[in-house]
Amino acid sequence: MIRTTFKINGRAHSFRKFHQSHRILSQSQDFINTIIKPYTATTYARPDIVFTHGKGSYLYDLENKEYIDFIAGIAVTSLGHSNPDVTELISNQAGTLIHCSNLFYNLHAGELCNKLVTKTIASGGMHDASRVFLCNSGTEANEAALKFARKHGKSFSEDKFELITFENSFHGRSMGALSVTPNPKYQAPFAPLIPGVKVAKAGDIESVKAVISDKTCGVIIEPIQGEGGVTPIDGDFLIQLRQLCTENNAVLIYDEIQCGLGRTGNLWAHSTLPTEGHPDIVTMAKTLGNGFPVGATLINEKIENVLKVGDHGTTYGGNPLGAKIGSFVVDKVSDKEFLQGVTLKSEKFVAGLGKIAERYPDLAKVKGRGLLLGLQFDERVDINQIIAECRDNGLLLLSAGMNVIRFVPALNVPDEVITAGLEIFSTAVDRYLA
Template sequence: MTENLLERYQRSMTNMFGTPAQALVKGEGVYVWDADGKRYTDFLAGIAVNALGHAHPAIVEALTEQAKTLGHISNLFTSLPQVGLAERLLAMAGISEGAAFFANSGTEANEAAFKLARRHSHAQGGSRPKVIALQNAFHGRTMGALALTWKPQYREPFEPLPGGVVFVPAGDIEALKAQMDDTVAAVIVEPVQGEAGVRDFPPGYLQQVRQACTEHGALLIFDEIQSGIGRTGTWFAFQNPQVTGTADPVLPDAMTLAKGLGGGMPIGALVTFGKDVSELFTAGQHGTTFGGNPLATATALAVLETIESDNILHNVRTVGTYLEQQLHALPIVKTVRAYGLWQGIELDTEAITAQGMRLPEGGLAPKVVAKALDYGYIINATDQTTLRLAPPLIITTEQVDPLIQDLPNIVAETVAEAN
């Protein structure tokens, strides 16, 4: 059955994603099943999307009940779920004045953020043409978001991209300050760089970026598309002292959200902080047909309400700490970069080569990901040596334990097959 579906996929779908690893047909909680009936523990959650896992009753109920009344109405109208979700996000961010714009994805949210930076420039007579982004950043694949994304293999096939973007080394505050002047419209930063391998910055870096933006009148935009909605153990990473290195939140002027916000439904958001920033867009300057429709926003509200009512942020911190400790104890692991249930695992390739063993062609981590599927685990590689885990926020220590026990064997088998 799986083989047949994959053959049909190759005949009918574009090759943008290569050949899928499996054809999945069902999910429940932290588990999914393929078309042949094999079960997998999902340690990726649709790339940090399925915050409540698969087929969570709260999401099923929200979708079902909302579909009985209004599914889509366009943005010529509003709805109770749309307004309620905007109010909830502003309250979670701890801001008294602000605004939300709803899109359909993370890259669309970052497109809106890029346009917000341009509006900030135009509001000051067009004197701020420059946007600063960080090396190793990932902000999306549409043209504006791609212009903010560092990886050459993503950018180069589509150049020339929208101009005015300057990249500086991630975590180097002096390099950023060297580019900061009154021609900068905005600085966009992932509080933790997800696609780079779940990497944060030196303590106090985000606060120093905030200060530099304030001094020069530039907007600070946080891309919280992966890090937001409880992934690090707080609602947003800018509220997390482990991420910011400070006791108080480091407040941006705007942030983008997606992934976990909809729990599997397509939704993105640009949230602006303060009256002046929130009034940069005026009617007709940006838009979306589907964004913020009742179905997506009702589901997002259910996700937020469930995370709060079930004390899931506590679970993220508790299970995240347990997972980090158990991974650190494995001899195959060089280091773990852990932020709640978002962890980058650096494999100890030096120890492997020191034993006279060859590493797999194409990198150890991608081959480990493929071998993990054989064992019944869905994990991810961000580069040749780094594994990324971003499981549903509801995962338990008991559900984590099997991967901990099997990971050494998965790596050992992967290496053995390359020798």
């Protein structure tokens, strides 16, 4: 709720009466055009929908229309909207301590750091995980990782500052993270970006060998490229990449902001790799706060050994409220039974999407792992039309690169919701391709 009263065409309106009006549809449009759009910075292209509340895997708009949510805030609300345990936790902690600054330790930040290290190692992920920097978002987690990689590089040489990223990757919108997001659409309006960034092709180790050198301080990669087409990166390639980084004293960073914390059916997407494929840094956010802004950068002792007081910082990162939520979420998504449930739900999605791909073998194929899935269409297909029709019929989906429609629902999405959502999607695809 923005405010209790507002004006449309000079007349005062009560939000409650506005919401209950028999002319809600037209007034909702007036509300968007008069109250929201004139005061909102032009950084997103949004459909004319205003969401007011959510529950589990559903969202509701001003007209109280119900939508099945297979976006989950872009893989964020992984325990569902208005999760009762998270709601109670927020209420209790808000009445105890929200913020005390990083001038002091606080109980919940310490617990979260401890759990991220110990549960990561127990899961088969990053075997030498050691320390955690807490922040507020995925972009901030990546900014910290890039700074840490440069600090490590400069412990060898002032010239060791170059970074390697990969085609179709996405790491954030701030200047450092944007510099390793090699998409001209995102980068061009803000050039020049930070210097020393090289671009390789994921899955092609020769392309990495062509750009890595004794000047390389770090390599950043998503084990599953999310924005870049829901594309899993081959495990053998990641092992070879680890070897190249070790040979060149370069820091290997896995950006698991979208693919980590249970989304693949493992705690981390890289948990299935042997230690020979493990990184020096893992970045995370999204799921970690279930909607509350929380991010983290997990590092090993190699990185910790070059850090000094004052090298990095954050005002809000590690606040007791965010850390308490993160600690609860980590407990949930690291539970073996919970992760088995993610795998079973993934199988249900893959089967449903596979049936659609079978009907249109020349136009569609299934991609991804766990509950980070996509249906990639031939470039002749306008996926935005399919997404719009699904939205009109009560299903929320989003796109990804490479003409992919992406599915990132809550990790605890009920089976019956999966079935209902796939029916809406299948019908929309058939109507478009018929």
